[in-house]
Amino acid sequence: MNAVQYDKKLRLQLFIILCCSAIFVNIFGDYFTRFLLSEIIILSLFAMSLDFLAGRGGMISLGHAMFLGIGAYSTAILFINFNIDPFLCSLLAVVIGLIIGYLIGFIIVKTDGIFFIMITLALGEMFHSWAYTNDFLGGSDGISGILRPKLLGMDLNEPLFFSYYLLILLILVYAFLAAVTDSPLGRNLDAIRQNSGRVLSLGGSVKLYKSASFGISAAIASLAGSLYAQLNGFVSPEISHWTVSGEGLIMIIVGGIGSLSGAILGAVVVHIIQHEFSKLVDWWMLLMGGGFILVVLFLKEGLWGLILKFKNYIIENK
Numbered sequence: 001m002n003a004v005q006y007d008k009k010l011r012l013q014l015f016i017i018l019c020c021s022a023i024f025v026n027i028f029g030d031y032f033t034r035f036l037l038s039e040i041i042i043l044s045l046f047a048m049s050l051d052f053l054a055g056r057g058g059m060i061s062l063g064h065a066m067f068l069g070i071g072a073y074s075t076a077i078l079f080i081n082f083n084i085d086p087f088l089c090s091l092l093a094v095v096i097g098l099i100i101g102y103l104i105g106f107i108i109v110k111t112d113g114i115f116f117i118m119i120t121l122a123l124g125e126m127f128h129s130w131a132y133t134n135d136f137l138g139g140s141d142g143i144s145g146i147l148r149p150k151l152l153g154m155d156l157n158e159p160l161f162f163s164y165y166l167l168i169l170l171i172l173v174y175a176f177l178a179a180v181t182d183s184p185l186g187r188n189l190d191a192i193r194q195n196s197g198r199v200l201s202l203g204g205s206v207k208l209y210k211s212a213s214f215g216i217s218a219a220i221a222s223l224a225g226s227l228y229a230q231l232n233g234f235v236s237p238e239i240s241h242w243t244v245s246g247e248g249l250i251m252i253i254v255g256g257i258g259s260l261s262g263a264i265l266g267a268v269v270v271h272i273i274q275h276e277f278s279k280l281v282d283w284w285m286l287l288m289g290g291g292f293i294l295v296v297l298f299l300k301e302g303l304w305g306l307i308l309k310f311k312n313y314i315i316e317n318k
Contacts, residue, residue, distance in 0.1 A: 007308060007311075008178075008182070010307065010308065010311060011178070011259060011260055011261045012178075012261075014261040014262075014265065014304075014307065015174055015260075015261045015264065018261065018264055018265065018268065019167065019170075019171065022037060022040075022041070022163075022167055023167070025037050026160060026163045026164065026167075031159055034159035034160060034162075034163050035159060035231075036271075036272075036275060037163050038159065038162060038163050038166055038231050039231070039271065040267060040268055040271050040272070041163070041166040041167060041169075041170050042166065042224050042227050042228050042231065043224070043248075043251065043267040043271055044170060044263070044264040044267040044268070045169070045170060045173055045220055045221075045223060045224040045227070046064075046068060046220075046221055046224040046248050046267075047248055047251040047252050047255070047263040047264065047266060047267040048173060048174065048177060048220060048260060048263045048264065049064065049067075049217045049218070049219075049220035049221040049224065050064055050217070050221075050245075050248045050249060050251075050252050050263070051252045051255075051257060051258065051259070051260060051262070051263035052177055052180075052181070052213065052216065052217050052220070052260075053213060053214065053217040054249075054252060054257050054258070055252070055257045055258025055259070055260075056181060056186055056189040056190060056193065056213060056258065057189050057192070057193065057209075057210055057213035057214065057217075058112075058189075058192065058193030059109070059112070059116055059210065059213070059214065060116070060117050060120075060249070061116075061117070061120040061124075061217075061245060062117050062118075062120050062121040062124065062242055062245050062246065062249070063119075063120035063121050063122070063123045063124020063125070063127075063242060063245055064120065064124070064217070064218075064221055064245045064248060065124055065128075065221075065239065065240045065241060065242065065243075065244035065245040065248070066123060066124040066127040066128070066240050067097050067100075067101060067217075067218045067219075067221035067222045067225065068221055068222070068224055068225035068228065068239050068240060068244065069127055069128070069131060069225060069235075069237070069239050069240030070093070070096060070097050070100060070127075070218075070222050070225060070240075071090075071093040071094070071096075071097055071221065071222030071223060071224065071225025071226040071227075071228075071229075072093075072225035072226060072228055072229040072235035072239050073131065073137055073143070073225075073229075073235055074089070074092065074093040074096050074097075074222070074225075074226065075089040075090060075093050075146060075225070075226040075229045075230065075235075076143040076146050076229055076234075076235050077137075077143070078092055078093075079145075079146055079147065080143060080145055080146070085149060086146070086147055086148055086149035086230055087149035087151065089226060090149075090223060090226040090227065090230070093222045093223065093225065093226035094219045094220075094222055094223050094226070095219075096222060097218045097219045097220075097221060097222025097223070097225075098215050098216070098218060098219035098222075099215075100218065101214050101215040101216075101217065101218020101219060101221075101222075102211055102212065102214065102215030102218070104123065104214065104218070105210065105211040105212075105213075105214025105215055105218070106207070106211040108120070108123075108214075109206075109207055109210035109211055109214060110207060112196075120245075121242055121245075124240065124241075124242050124245060125242055127240050128237055128240045128241050128242070131237040131240060132237040137237075138236075140236070140237065141236070142234055142235050142236030142237065143234060143235050144233060144234035145233070145234070146229045146230055146232075146233050146234060146235065147230070147233070148162060148230045148231075149165075149230070151165065156230075162231070166227060169223070169227070170264075173220055173223070174260065174261075174264075177216075177220075177260060178260060180216065181260065185209065185212065185213075188204060188209050189209055189210070189213055191204070192204070192206050192209055192210065225239065247270070250266075250270055250292055251263065251266035251267045251270045251271075252266055252302075253266070253292075253295065253296065253302060254266040254269060254270055254292070254295050254302050254303060255267070255269070255302050255303055255304055256301050256302030256303060256304025256305055257302070259302075259304035261304070262302055262303060262304030265303050265304070266302065266303065269303065270288075273288065273291070274288065
């Protein structure tokens with residue numbers, strides 16, 4: 001899996017533009033617009049987790065929605081059964097996702113390509129089936145009654161405040177992933193993605209690095225799942241279905257794999273198109289599929305690649 005051309009300055013500029021746009025929408029939007037914004041931010045977190053896994057680690061997961069489910073169900077159980085503060089529930093969900101992700105990664109990262117994809121798909125569907133039939137997890141009905149946290153005297157049941165809360169978390173996760181990407185771990189993952197055999201021959205611990213990246217990615221996906229449960233007030237098995245993982249992969253492909261900010265842009269574009277097209281025509285998925293095929297054929301580096309080309313064009317014609 002090849003990541004797109006890297007440009008740290010442009011990556012940050014695009015992220016700032018997206019954050020400023022989110023603030024503008026949150027200030028002037030109505031209730032439903034703010035709810036849509038909250039969904040987009042949560043999906044952006046999920047997309048960034050997949051982007052880090054694929055763009056840096058070179059691993060494609062079709063079962064990553066399992067960690068959305070782990071985060072969401074962990075939050076639901078901790079809040080409903082143990083009356084733990086929702087904010088602390090999210091932190092614990094991240095830790096649980098990190099541990100489970102690292103352990104799973106340690107076992108499966110020895111595989112790659114189609115074998116890795118199919119193993120993650122199988123694991124994801126095993127979790128989905130288990131959640132669907134498990135009475136403790138509410139079975140097909142799921143678990144309801146999940147509340148949002150209260151921070152600094154603010155009631156996050158107010159969509160305006162909750163959207164800001166999500167945006168702050170998005171900024172923190174972005175800063176963390178950007179730091180990891182530019183760290184020795186990120187550079188080692190880049191080297192492994194390009195030629196794992198060479199890294200291994202030089203004494204690098206390929207399995208350890210890939211397991212760490214899988215754990216980090218799982219932790220962020222679990223955070224997204226926890227926030228999704230708080231946004232909607234309930235969780236059902238559908239959050240962990242493989243199609244959710246597929247939608248996440250579509251987002252990072254549209255945005256540009258390995259660009260981080262492109263993953264957020266992809267989440268914004270794909271979710272808005274889904275939301276608007278579904279109101280216009282019954283066969284909106286056909287339009288989505290056609291658009292995705294065009295992106296793969298003609299924009300192989302996604303929207304990020306298009307932005308890079310535009311930047312280079314401006315520089316060359318100054």
